[in-house]
Amino acid sequence: SMEIYAVKEAISPKDFEQPAKIENKKADKAPLAYFIPWTDLQEVRVLAELLSNYVKVRVAEKTFKINGKEYPSGTLVVLPANNKNWGTSLDSFIRKVADKHQVSLEYAFPGQKSSVSFGSSSFNLLSTPNIALISGEGISSNAFGELWFYFDRELKYPTSILTMEDLGNTNLDKYNLIVLPSGNYSYQASKKLKEFAEQGGKVIAMEKSISIFSSSKEKSSSSKSSNSSSPLKRYEDDERHKLSKRVEGSIYKVYLDDSHPLAFGLGKFFYLMKRSSKVHEYLEEGWNVGTFKANSHTSGFVGHELKRKIPNSLAVGIEKKGKGNVIYFSDSPIFRGFWHNGKLLLGNAVFF
Numbered sequence: 001s002m003e004i005y006a007v008k009e010a011i012s013p014k015d016f017e018q019p020a021k022i023e024n025k026k027a028d029k030a031p032l033a034y035f036i037p038w039t040d041l042q043e044v045r046v047l048a049e050l051l052s053n054y055v056k057v058r059v060a061e062k063t064f065k066i067n068g069k070e071y072p073s074g075t076l077v078v079l080p081a082n083n084k085n086w087g088t089s090l091d092s093f094i095r096k097v098a099d100k101h102q103v104s105l106e107y108a109f110p111g112q113k114s115s116v117s118f119g120s121s122s123f124n125l126l127s128t129p130n131i132a133l134i135s136g137e138g139i140s141s142n143a144f145g146e147l148w149f150y151f152d153r154e155l156k157y158p159t160s161i162l163t164m165e166d167l168g169n170t171n172l173d174k175y176n177l178i179v180l181p182s183g184n185y186s187y188q189a190s191k192k193l194k195e196f197a198e199q200g201g202k203v204i205a206m207e208k209s210i211s212i213f214s215s216s217k218e219k220s221s222s223s224k225s226s227n228s229s230s231p232l233k234r235y236e237d238d239e240r241h242k243l244s245k246r247v248e249g250s251i252y253k254v255y256l257d258d259s260h261p262l263a264f265g266l267g268k269f270f271y272l273m274k275r276s277s278k279v280h281e282y283l284e285e286g287w288n289v290g291t292f293k294a295n296s297h298t299s300g301f302v303g304h305e306l307k308r309k310i311p312n313s314l315a316v317g318i319e320k321k322g323k324g325n326v327i328y329f330s331d332s333p334i335f336r337g338f339w340h341n342g343k344l345l346l347g348n349a350v351f352f
Contacts (some may be wrong), residue, residue: 004256008270023099024099025286026091026095027091027107027109031109032107032118033077033107034105034129035075040265040344043101044344048156048157049100052157053093054128056078058076058123058124058125059074059126060072060074060077060122060123060263061073061121061123065113065115067113073074076127078094126352129176129351130174131160132159133148134161134162134189135161135344138183143181143332144181149292150337150343150346162178164186167188172192172196172201176202177204177207178202179203180205180206182209183208185212192211193212194212196324200324201324202325202326205327205328206329208279210330213321214245248297248348249273250274250297250299251270252272252274252296252297253295254290254291254315255268255272255291255292255314256269257290261348267320270290271332273339274310278330281314281315282317284315285320287318287319289318292312315329315330327349
């Protein structure tokens with residue numbers, strides 16, 4: 001039972017104290033480097049805007065120290081030495097973008113004690129993604145919609161929308177990333193996407209679209225088969241049998257390899273809304289970055305047969321295909337646009 005109380009007078013709650021507005025001040029002297037944290041969607045927005053404006057950005061592959069302060073892997077680094085075309089206007093532009101998205105900058109100056117060289121391989125120079133997002137017949141409208149909203153509204157990052165027919169008639173050389181929402185892809189579209197990856201492109205495949213890159217020859221990413229039911233099953237038991245193999249929306253804890261760029265900023269685990277009933281084996285070749293373990297199920301309904309199969313299976317992974325890479329998501333990390341930490345995870349997949 002729920003206790004309910006009536007009040008005789010109006011209640012005027014105290015105003016909540018608003019967090020202080022971030023305004024990054026101009027440094028007293030010219031910085032050697034600008035540091036941008038990588039912990040949330042706000043920083044993904046900063047990176048998207050910087051890359052859209054041709055600012056060269058690096059990402060720290062490992063933890064590093066400046067003057068005794070430690071910065072984690074995933075920290076973004078902008079070096080004026082890499083952006084000489086900006087001249088003195090780089091400083092004001094970076095601060096303007098950081099202020100707009102309410103992100104605090106930090107600086108490194110010449111002469112400070114450093115554990116690294118910013119030009120080394122530990123600070124990977126990021127390429128600017130030229131993105132195509134697949135839509136149209138055969139594609140889940142909800143799956144497309146949440147991805148379109150992510151790029152167009154939340155990141156304001158330019159993205160081309162292509163249909164499966166477009167894939168056959170479009171020169172894909174101008175793209176270096178194709179994002180595949182869950183859907184049923186045609187043979188011709190699948191063939192073109194495989195060629196794109198093998199020739200050096202990056203593909204992000206979500207849910208049903210994973211099947212494009214799995215076959216009997218590629219058991220590493222194929223789905224686990226389920227035991228078929230008895231041929232003498234009763235009709236009235238059919239719905240219960242189907243439910244035993246399904247999940248309609250259950251929260252799962254995903255364990256992460258936090259040393260991999262796909263996991264930067266997220267730590268050792270994050271939570272995912274699991275909706276797909278497909279269960280994917282670990283990748284034999286590649287990196288199993290996010291995995292479901294025995295205690296991953298946190299809340300929500302999942303059928304007993306499916307629940308047995310999910311532990312020790314793939315949630316997030318990356319696999320080399322020819323000269324390119326395919327990133328797999330067993331379930332959309334940005335389900336309906338509200339699953340917040342998944343937006344950082346998807347940012348890792350897109351930009352790193």
